[in-house]
Amino acid sequence: MPVEFCGIELEHPIVNASGTYDALAARRVFGDAFERNFPFSAYVSKTITLDPRAGNPPPRLWELGQGMINSIGLPNKGLVRFVEEDLSEYATLPAPLIVSVMGFSVDELIAILEALDGRDEIAALELNFSCPNVKTGNIVGSDPVECEAMMTQLRAHSDKPMIAKLAPSTSRPDLVAMAAESAGADAVSLINTLPGMAFAPGTSRPWLGAGSGGISGPAVRAVALGQVVRVSTSVRIPVIGMGGVENSRDAQQLLDAGARLVAVGTENFRDPAAGNRISAGLAQPAESAANPD
Amino acid sequence: MPVEFCGIELEHPIVNASGTYDALAARRVFGDAFERNFPFSAYVSKTITLDPRAGNPPPRLWELGQGMINSIGLPNKGLVRFVEEDLSEYATLPAPLIVSVMGFSVDELIAILEALDGRDEIAALELNFSCPNVKTGNIVGSDPVECEAMMTQLRAHSDKPMIAKLAPSTSRPDLVAMAAESAGADAVSLINTLPGMAFAPGTSRPWLGAGSGGISGPAVRAVALGQVVRVSTSVRIPVIGMGGVENSRDAQQLLDAGARLVAVGTENFRDPAAGNRISAGLAQPAESAANPD
C-alpha cells in the first residue's frame, strides 16, 4: 500500500508517533533484524528543543486499564548535539526521517528551523504544538488564533514540509487545523496525549514527578477517531492520525476517517514490532475486521 | 460526612451526575427500597430544555474497555411539561433537587430560569454549558470569554444557586471556571463527557445514530482528576467533581483534589446502588485504600 505524503513516497501508511520509539536505541538492542524489518515507512524523531533538556523527574509513567499517562518532559540533547551526533545516524535508518521540534518561543523555533533547513537527511519537520508535559506546551495546538500566528511566522524559515501537531484539548480541532493550513502548514498530525493526572496509591499526592502528564493508548482512541474525522473533512492538507492504535483494524479506521498516514505510539511499548504487524494487517483487508491484528 | 454546598446542608458528598439516573423510573422499578436507601445526598435531574426533545436516533451507546460513548441527545419533555408533570414528583424524593438546564440561546435559558425561579422544589440549578451531543453544546463551557458573557447575562434572572457545568475540551479549564466565578456562578461542576466517535464493527460508518458522542466512565478518570485539581486551586466557589468514579477511593481522590461534592455517573449503570456503596465507603477511610469499594 504505497502512499504519497508531502511529496515523499512511502511504502505503507504506518509511521511511529514522536517520542514512542528511539530507533537508535532499538538498533542497539535488536541489531540487524530491526533494520531489516524496520517497522515504519517513515521515522519520526523524539521532539528536540533548542537547549538540552533532562526531562521531568521520575516517576514518569502511570498505567491505566487501557493506556498510560506519561510525564517524560521532552528529554533531549538539544539542537546542536542532535545535529552533530544523531542526525547522521538517523540518516542510515531505512526510512525517511521526520524531525519533531518544539520551541518555548517563536525565536527558538526559528533558530531550530534554520539550523535544520539545509539538512538533506531530513524529509519533513513536525512542529510539536501540543506537548502537555512542558509549561504552555499545548496552547498553540489548541487555539486557532495562536496556531495561525505561530505557523505564519515559522513558514518563512523552512522549505521543508511542515506538519503541525495539534492538541486534543479543544472543542474545535477543525478550526485549529484550518488555521494551520491557511498559514502554510503542509500537513497536520493528531492527536497528542490528553492531559491527565493520577495520585500515588493511598495518598492524595500526584504520582508523576511532574505532577501531571499526558494520556495515551486505547483509552484515547475514540477521542482520536472523532477528531481525525472532524479535521480530515475540514482541511485539504494530509492528516497523520494517531491515538490508541493497537492493530490494523484501528489503523484502517483512522485511514477511513480520512488520515493519509497513521502513527503508532503506545502500542510500540507492548510490542516492539507493532508497526510491522499493523502494516502487514492493512494489506489483508478481508480478515482484518474479524480478527484484528 | 455532612457537607455544606451553596447554603444547602447535605448528608454526604455523593450526588448523581446529570443524565445518569432517572430517579422517577428507578422508583417505579425498585419501589420503596429505592427511596429508603436513596443513593445521593442531592438529586440532579437530567438536563431539560425549553422545547421538548426526542433525543438522538439510536444506537445511542457504544461500549469501551473502560467506559462508554453515549449520544443520548438530551431527550426531555420540555420546560412546561417538566414543571407540570415532574417537578412535584421530584419534590417527593428524599433529597434536595438540583435541576439541570440547557438552552440553545441566552433567551431560551433566561426563559427557563425565570420559569423555575419561584419554584421552592428546586434547591439549585446546574447550567449545562457542555453537552457534546447537541450542536454548539460545549463552546460556552470551554471558552472563558463565552462562558463569562453567558453567565453574566443569566445571573440576573435567578436567585437560586447556579452551578456552571464545564466542558473538558479545553487546555485551560481553570480559566473557564474563573470566568464563570467572576460572572457570578455559585459553583462549577466538571467534567462533562469527552467528545468521541466509534465506527460500526467492520465498517467505516459511525456506529452512533448521531455520528459522535461523549465518553464517560473510568476511561476519563485521569482527565477529570487533572482538571478538578486545576480548577479547585483556581476558584473559591465549590467544585462538583465527576468523571469515572467507580468506588470510594476514586471519590476520595476527587475530594482530596479539592472537590466539595462528587458526582457518580456511568457507574450507576453497572450498579444501581453505586451511590450508597461509595458514600458508605467514604465513611471508612482506613480500609478504602487497600480494598476500594
Place this chain on the structure above:
Amino acid sequence: MSVVARPQAPFGRRIVHVTDRRVAGPYVALTARDRGGPAPLAGQFYMLMTPTTWGGGADGRPYLPRALSFARAVSTADGIALDFLFEGVGPGTDRLMEVGVGDELLIAGPFGNGFALDGERWPVLVAGGIGLAPIVALEDELRELDGVRATTFVGMRSIDHASAAGLYELEHELATEDGSAGHQGYVTDLVKAHLEEHAESTVYACGPAAMLEAVRVLCAELGVPSQLAMESGMACGFGACYGCVVPTKDGFTRLCVDGPVLDGSQLDTALISGAPH
C-alpha cells in the same frame, strides 16, 4: 393484560451462585440461585456481569453488564433457580461462557415488562435462535395457568442449535435453516400456515430482528395481535441512561422499562439499528 403484576426488583445488584451449567450445541445454560429476588415474569430480563475479570476481552471489554432474559425460574426453598441461556457472540457472552458451577455472578433485576398474557386468545409462541430463552419461560408460565395450552414454533440454524430446546423439554414444532431437522426454512413459514388456520391466536415472539419483523408484518396482515420481545444495546436496564430507545409510533421508547416486549401494533418496524444481533 398480564394476569400477574410486574414484580419489583430488589434495589441494587446482588451476588448469585451458579449451581448448574449445561451445553447444548453452541449455547450454554447457567442456573443461578437467586436468594434476593422475586419470581420474574416471562419476558423480563436481568443485567449480568461477573464480579472478577469483567474486562480484559477484545478492546478491554466487557465493561457494562449484559442484558439476559431468564429461560426458566423455579421457586425453591432456597430462592429462585434462574436459568440463563446464551451463546458467545462477543466479549460479554464469551466471559459468561467461562463461568462454571460454584462461580459467582452479579445480577440486577428482574427488569422490564414481560409478556402481557391475553387469556382470551390462543397463545402461539415463536422463538428464533437464542430468542428461545423467554419463550421457554413463557411456556412455563402458561402451563402453570390451568388449561392454557400453547402452540410453540422454534426456528434454529441447525439441529445442533435446536438441541437447546431439548434442555427444557419444550414441546414445539421445529424449522431449521439447513433442514437438518424439522421443516427446512424459516420458522415464520410454520407460523404463517398456523395463523392462516387459526386467526383467533395471539403471537408471542422473540428472536432476531429480521424474524420479529416478519412476524410483525404477518400478524398485521392477518389481524393477529403480536407481542415481540426485542433487543437493543442497554447500559443500565432500569431506565437510567436513555440509551436503549427504539423508535415506536409514539416516538423513542426505552426498551428496558417500556419493553423489552412491545406490541406489534406499536411499531412501524422491528428492524432496530444497532440491535445486539
Place this chain on the structure above:
Amino acid sequence: MSVVARPQAPFGRRIVHVTDRRVAGPYVALTARDRGGPAPLAGQFYMLMTPTTWGGGADGRPYLPRALSFARAVSTADGIALDFLFEGVGPGTDRLMEVGVGDELLIAGPFGNGFALDGERWPVLVAGGIGLAPIVALEDELRELDGVRATTFVGMRSIDHASAAGLYELEHELATEDGSAGHQGYVTDLVKAHLEEHAESTVYACGPAAMLEAVRVLCAELGVPSQLAMESGMACGFGACYGCVVPTKDGFTRLCVDGPVLDGSQLDTALISGAPH
C-alpha cells in the same frame, strides 16, 4: 567487565510455552521454553504479558507488559528453559500467578545490561526478597566460569519466603526479618560482617530499594565495588519510552538500556521514587 558480550534480543515479541510451575511460600516460579531467544546474561530481564485477558484486573489493568528478571536459563536441545520468579503484588503479577503449565506467555528480550563480572575480586552476592531471581542466575553464571566461587547472602521476611532459595538449591547464608530461620535481622548485617573481613570483594545485589541503598552505603564506606540491580516502572524495556529513568551522577539514566544493573559509584542514592516495590 563482563566476560560475555550482551546478547541481542530477537526483534519483536514472541510466544513461549510454560512447561513448569512451582510454588515456594508466596512466590511462584514459572519455566518457559524460549525457542527464539539467545542465552541471556545474569541481571538481564524480559518484558512479559499473557496473550489473553491481560487486563480486567483492578482498574482494568494490567495494560503494559511487566519487567521480570530471569532466575535461571538452561540451554536445551529445544530452546532455552527460562525461569521467572515472582510474587503477586499487583494486577500484572496477579495475572501471572494464574498462568499454568501449557499456557502461553508473550515475551520480549533479553533486555538490559546484566551484571558486569569482575574476575579479579571475590564475588559476594546479596539477594533481598524477590531480588533473589537475578542472584540465582548470577550464581549459575559464576559456577560455569571455572573456579569462581561466590559467597551468597539472602535476606527474606520469613522462613516461608526463604523457601524460594530451595527451589534452586542455592548455597547461601540466610537472614530473616522475623528470625524464623538463619540470622534474625537484615541481610546487610551479614554482608557487613563479611566485607569487614574480606575487602577484596565485589558486591552484586538485588532487592528492595532500602536494601540496595544500605548495600551501596556500606560498600562506599568500605571501598568495595557494588553492582546494584535496580527497579523502576517500565513501559517498553528497550529504550523507546524514556519512562524508566533513575537519577544518577550523570543525570537521568534509562534503567532498561543502561541498567538495570548500575554501579553503586554512579548513584547518590538507590532510593528511587516510584520504584515498583
